[in-house]
Amino acid sequence: MVEALHACGFPVLEGTLYPLLNRLRRDGLIEHEWQESASGPPRKYFALTAEGRTQLARFRDYWTSLTHALTNVGN
Template identity: 60%
Template sequence: MVPGDSAILTHLRRGALEYCVLAMLRGGPTYGFEIARHLTRDGVLMGSEGTLYPLLSRLRKAGLVDTTWQESPSGPPRRYYALTDSGSRALEDFTRTWQPFRDAVDAALSEGAAP
């Protein structure tokens, strides 16, 4: 990573990470550690799992996810997170908006290189 990349990633993550979490829940309820493991595997979407639990709490308070406790075969009960109808709509809205936004950024970056 070159200097400045960390600040850039922080800003980009701030806008997109919650939708990445919502997208992970499309397939059904998932517990926090599994979400964290998936999002931290390359260090790009999330640097550490310490940012996940406050984000999940905000999503729950906003009504975008619900939680349930389920027994675990290998330890204490786990809190599972599931997408609500509002969460599904928010994810659909983001998905519809993301591609044109991404394309506009790509175009701006490409045009900036042209004379």
Template identity: 50%
Template sequence: MRNMEQQPGLATALRRGTLEFCVLALLRGGERYGVELVRRLGAETALTTSEGTIYPMLSRLRRAGWVSTSWRESPAGPPRRYYALTHDGATALAHFRSEWVAFRAAVDRIVASEPS
């Protein structure tokens, strides 16, 4: 019972500080428009609870200057907001990558190994 209660909190804790770098990583290949970005992340159920929960984080990334946005006309429907990686965002992502690789390796060495 206790474990069941802990699970959602654990997922939230793991996503915090990680998900935003997934957004930055999705922008490495070039700009993407908001809905496309949110749908791509929303499809990863291990990473997000729902599409709407991603927007507060996108707003924070905009304020931090790690992404820039520009409005474009769309072939159908309202103008679209496109997200692009900034220089600061790319630097932050590179830093995260090196930290993450070391972090993941260390956790795997201890958690994922068979008890000896």
């Protein structure tokens, strides 16, 4: 996950990412499961819950309106 975020130009450290993931899990927005890996130790996979998908949709709507407002400032 850290590598994927870095590839998108989003600077993130494991020390900040995992506390955020734990908070999202406690808030019921994501869930995780462990899966065996053929190339090493088991890996933890995260997925949005139904509540997480709802919250993401709300955030995207907010982000769209905020972006629109900022684009039109001074026009």
